[in-house]
Amino acid sequence: MNKTVVWWLLIxxxxxxxxxxxxxxxxxxxxxxxxxxAIRGFLWQFITYMFLHADFSHIFFNMFxxxxxxxxxxxxxxxxxxxxxxxxCGIGSGLFHILFTGISDIPMVGASGAIYGILTAFGVMFPNxxxxxxxxxxxxAIRSVLLFGIIEFLLGILTPGSAIAHFGHFGGLVVGLxxxxxxxxxRRREWQWFWxxx
Numbered sequence: 001m002n003k004t005v006v007w008w009l010l011i012x013x014x015x016x017x018x019x020x021x022x023x024x025x026x027x028x029x030x031x032x033x034x035x036x037x038a039i040r041g042f043l044w045q046f047i048t049y050m051f052l053h054a055d056f057s058h059i060f061f062n063m064f065x066x067x068x069x070x071x072x073x074x075x076x077x078x079x080x081x082x083x084x085x086x087x088x089c090g091i092g093s094g095l096f097h098i099l100f101t102g103i104s105d106i107p108m109v110g111a112s113g114a115i116y117g118i119l120t121a122f123g124v125m126f127p128n129x130x131x132x133x134x135x136x137x138x139x140x141a142i143r144s145v146l147l148f149g150i151i152e153f154l155l156g157i158l159t160p161g162s163a164i165a166h167f168g169h170f171g172g173l174v175v176g177l178x179x180x181x182x183x184x185x186x187r188r189r190e191w192q193w194f195w196x197x198x
Contacts, residue, residue: 096171
């Protein structure tokens with residue numbers, strides 16, 4: 001059976017979560033995105049942070065959303081482009097977080113920024129599909145993307161210092177839109193030089 005990028009992301013995130021539980025603070029120090037460390041050379045944190053999560057509910061909802069929307073987007077983009085899209089949305093999320101909140105010693109963790117990129121791709125590629133916002137309210141996918149973007153931006157402004165990285169979520173959405181429209185990630189094209197997952 002082919003192992004998709006979504007499958008690997010689910011496995012890696014789960015394994016890393018258990019490593020967090022076992023190792024604790026030293027693991028978070030090196031691999032969470034701490035702005036004050038990242039600007040001093042810990043650049044790998046812009047990638048590693050998106051595989052760490054604060055608690056079970058955090059990883060559960062991120063991975064559940066990835067499982068719900070990721071396979072369709074991976075099928076449309078192709079595995080290579082999907083993985084690059086996912087990682088770039090996560091990196092962009094971290095950059096937006098630092099840009100809007102400043103250089104702090106507070107670590108940021110979670111795949112949420114990349115997941116917002118996935119939700120954005122679904123809204124753009126399947127704008128008329130009906131999604132249940134908060135599992136209750138039916139809404140066209142493209143409208144839900146606009147709603148999420150507005151909410152996260154406003155919450156970022158209205159709740160400074162929040163434990164939730166609202167500007168990071170917003171950043172994942174914005175980077176997703178740029179990749180989809182400016183770099184045409186809406187079209188499927190496998191890059192043979194990149195590692196395909198089987």
